[in-house]
Amino acid sequence: xxxxxxxxxxxQLLTDGERQADENNPKGYYEYExxxxxxxxxxxxxxxxxxxxxxxxxGLLEYLPDHYIYRIILMERDMDEILESQKRMLGRKGIExxxxxxxxxLRRSYQAHLGVVxxxxxxxxxxxxxxxxxxxxxxxxxxxxxxxxxxxxGRVDPRAMTTVVDPRLYREKKGDQAE
Amino acid sequence: MINKRHRNVIMVVLxxxxxxxxxCYGYDRSTSPNLDxxxxxxxxxxxxxxxxxxxxxxxxxxxxxxxxxxxxxxQADDVLPREYQTLAARLSxxxxxxxxxxxxxxxGILQNGxxxxxxxxxxxxxxxxxxxxKEIDDIWKPLRKFWSQYTQVLRRLxxxxxxxxxxxxxxFLGALRPFFVPMWTKAGNFKGMTQRSIRETTAFxxxxxxxxxxxxxxxxxxxxxxxxxxxxDEFVKKFVPYFYExxxxxxxxxxxxxxxMQWLIPLMEPLNEIEAKTLSDMYDAEVAYQDHLLExxxxxxxxxxxxxxxxxxxxxxxxxxxxxxxxxxxxxxxYEELIRVPLFMRVPGLREGKHFxxxxxxxxxxxxxxxxxxxxxxxxxYADDLDVQSRSLLRAIDREGSLSMHHFSEAYxxxxxxxxxxxxxxxLIKKYHAEATHRAVYHYDQKLIDVEAFSQVLIDxxxxxxxxxxxxxxxxxxxxxKVLDGYLDSAATRRSELVNHKFSITDKVIQQRLxxxxxxx
Numbered sequence: 149x150x151x152x153x154x155x156x157x158x159x160q161l162l163t164d165g166e167r168q169a170d171e172n173n174p175k176g177y178y179e180y181e182x183x184x185x186x187x188x189x190x191x192x193x194x195x196x197x198x199x200x201x202x203x204x205x206x207g208l209l210e211y212l213p214d215h216y217i218y219r220i221i222l223m224e225r226d227m228d229e230i231l232e233s234q235k236r237m238l239g240r241k242g243i244e245x246x247x248x249x250x251x252x253x254l255r256r257s258y259q260a261h262l263g264v265v266x267x268x269x270x271x272x273x274x275x276x277x278x279x280x281x282x283x284x285x286x287x288x289x290x291x292x293x294x295x296x297x298x299x300x301x302g303r304v305d306p307r308a309m310t311t312v313v314d315p316r317l318y319r320e321k322k323g324d325q326a327e
Numbered sequence: 328m329i330n331k332r333h334r335n336v337i338m339v340v341l342x343x344x345x346x347x348x349x350x351c352y353g354y355d356r357s358t359s360p361n362l363d364x365x366x367x368x369x370x371x372x373x374x375x376x377x378x379x380x381x382x383x384x385x386x387x388x389x390x391x392x393x394x395x396x397x398x399x400x401x402q403a404d405d406v407l408p409r410e411y412q413t414l415a416a417r418l419s420x421x422x423x424x425x426x427x428x429x430x431x432x433x434x435g436i437l438q439n440g441x442x443x444x445x446x447x448x449x450x451x452x453x454x455x456x457x458x459x460x461k462e463i464d465d466i467w468k469p470l471r472k473f474w475s476q477y478t479q480v481l482r483r484l485x486x487x488x489x490x491x492x493x494x495x496x497x498x499f500l501g502a503l504r505p506f507f508v509p510m511w512t513k514a515g516n517f518k519g520m521t522q523r524s525i526r527e528t529t530a531f532x533x534x535x536x537x538x539x540x541x542x543x544x545x546x547x548x549x550x551x552x553x554x555x556x557x558x559x560d561e562f563v564k565k566f567v568p569y570f571y572e573x574x575x576x577x578x579x580x581x582x583x584x585x586x587x588m589q590w591l592i593p594l595m596e597p598l599n600e601i602e603a604k605t606l607s608d609m610y611d612a613e614v615a616y617q618d619h620l621l622e623x624x625x626x627x628x629x630x631x632x633x634x635x636x637x638x639x640x641x642x643x644x645x646x647x648x649x650x651x652x653x654x655x656x657x658x659x660x661x662y663e664e665l666i667r668v669p670l671f672m673r674v675p676g677l678r679e680g681k682h683f684x685x686x687x688x689x690x691x692x693x694x695x696x697x698x699x700x701x702x703x704x705x706x707x708x709y710a711d712d713l714d715v716q717s718r719s720l721l722r723a724i725d726r727e728g729s730l731s732m733h734h735f736s737e738a739y740x741x742x743x744x745x746x747x748x749x750x751x752x753x754x755l756i757k758k759y760h761a762e763a764t765h766r767a768v769y770h771y772d773q774k775l776i777d778v779e780a781f782s783q784v785l786i787d788x789x790x791x792x793x794x795x796x797x798x799x800x801x802x803x804x805x806x807x808x809k810v811l812d813g814y815l816d817s818a819a820t821r822r823s824e825l826v827n828h829k830f831s832i833t834d835k836v837i838q839q840r841l842x843x844x845x846x847x848x
Contacts, residue, residue: 184846184847184848185848191816191819195815205846207837207847213815213819213822214399215819216764217740217762217763217764217779234844238844241843254837254840257836258837261837273401276762301756301757302757
């Protein structure tokens with residue numbers, strides 16, 4: 149949702165369309181495959197990302213080279229919703245049985261990971277972070293996107309961003325399944 | 328020829344000294360008769376640049392031979408990675424006595440690793456300075472010993488407190504209030520004690536020569552040309568002759584000296600004519616005063632012994648913006664006033680002064696000094712035997728024309744200054760793209776200024792020395808951006824040996840889940 153909102157707001161995205169839209173993400177993944185190579189030291193592509201938005205999962209942030217300045221919009225979402233959503237995605241891929249851990253264990257692991265990421269981000273002088281609640285963005289999109297526009301020094305139009313908020317895509321939300 | 332038995336290096340950093348305010352670099356006011364005289368017998372670099380725009384990154388480069396994109400020591404609370412052995416540490420471990428005389432708190436007080444390797448390091452700045460002890464056998468000796476121990480304890484206690492002011496926090500922001508500024512600039516010896524430090528360095532220089540040691544490396548950092556400006560009357564009368572008859576000039580200078588915040592951030596509005604002139608002339612007065620104080624040291628170095636054995640280097644770590652392009656101080660931008668610096672050195676064996684017109688960087692002083700002491704290669708975290716001579720400026724004249732064609736300077740935004748803007752003038756951040764890294768790429772007389780993610784402009788320094796008329800040449804901008812990318816990629820490779828990842832997804836459960844979801848490989 150955030151990537152499509154940024155694009156609608158006028159931000160250029162760095163994506164490659166490699167991972168096609170599917171049932172899980174009907175509007176596409178907005179990913180750039182080489183991001184996954186960060187742990188292997190593939191950072192040459194970052195020059196292409198200057199002034200653009202690129203999707204990076206929190207676990208890969210540490211591999212971003214520190215001679216660039218980054219603004220990170222870190223999307224947070226209700227943990228139960230995340231786990232539910234992931235369970236569905238894995239179910240559709242037919243690999244739900246490969247995860248032999250309880251949801252409580254996963255929840256604890258994710259929460260611990262987020263705590264570490266939060267502390268690490270606070271320590272990085274070349275990174276400015278805006279934590280954004282996915283749930284709030286769905287409930288009050290203009291307010292949240294206005295904050296993002298400020299964070300990006302007016303490089304996106306918050307009103308245009310709201311046009312992409314589609315409650316139907318909020319289908320994984322508890323008690324509001326679109327399917 | 329160099330006497331192989333004794334080799335010494337005296338490196339004087341004229342902190343915050345603009346190249347264009349020295350006579351030897353063409354200035355038409357007599358601000359620097361002593362440095363001019365010294366430079367006339369030196370290897371004189373007409374176009375030297377600093378690797379960074381302020382003290383910390385520039386000194387880190389001087390002391391490690393690496394560029395800011397590699398050592399990543401940019402902020403007041405950064406610490407030089409342990410993997411980098413400093414110049415002083417390398418020399419000290421090979422039997423050369425290393426001594427620092429320092430007036431800059433960012434080098435002398437902060438525990439950022441820049442003092443590593445000095446056998447003796449004297450701080451003339453800070454609340455409790457440390458200066459050379461006088462060994463006199465008289466009745467006061469026990470009292471002096473007690474006092475010395477007492478101040479040592481005080482110093483140890485004071486350093487962590489003074490370090491606390493280095494971070495962009497409430498201490499720092501509070502200290503910048505005009506009410507507090509005179510306290511830390513005067514009682515806290517913010518600019519150190521220029522006269523005393525030069526006098527004691529001179530005494531030390533005079534004592535060199537008789538010992539049976541491998542040589543000396545002496546580092547002196549002078550801060551006289553740094554704000555606040557308060558030169559002695561005779562220099563004010565000479566360089567700011569209207570000052571005492573112009574209340575507006577006096578009021579402006581008094582207020583500017585108290586508004587430390589304004590030393591660090593760009594201007595909201597341009598200075599008016601009298602303000603700009605006063606500031607510029609007071610700077611000249613400080614340059615002239617410092618030059619006057621250096622006369623004794625320069626004379627002490629003019630002995631036969633030092634002429635034959637001592638490499639004497641004068642340079643600056645960065646310049647100073649005095650309102651040009653809307654900038655003040657040395658926090659932001661990569662304009663010439665800030666990153667082009669004076670550099671000249673008297674080389675034993677060089678019979679007459681020589682001018683070197685190709686561009687060089689002061690980072691090369693690391694290799695130059697090692698070369699002078701006989702190093703052929705040096706071990707770096709990413710290379711076991713990096714060649715010293717090809718990077719040494721002592722060999723520059725022999726290799727003129729074959730040196731690197733591209734040079735780089737980087738201005739990572741200082742977080743302290745950003746924190747001031749965020750709190751008091753957030754609109755300045757946007758106006759000056761203050762949070763972006765500004766970089767300069769030089770290719771002969773062309774200079775690309777890259778404001779990361781915002782703009783790139785190309786300047787012809789010959790036709791446009793004040794950098795106000797960007798050229799319209801997209802092809803050349805593209806080419807130089809590729810050169811810059813190559814520089815940054817190379818820096819990233821060299822730095823990768825040092826990267827200490829602070830977190831990793833060690834949790835196998837999450838790793839597996841993210842792989843299953845297609846987010847990790």
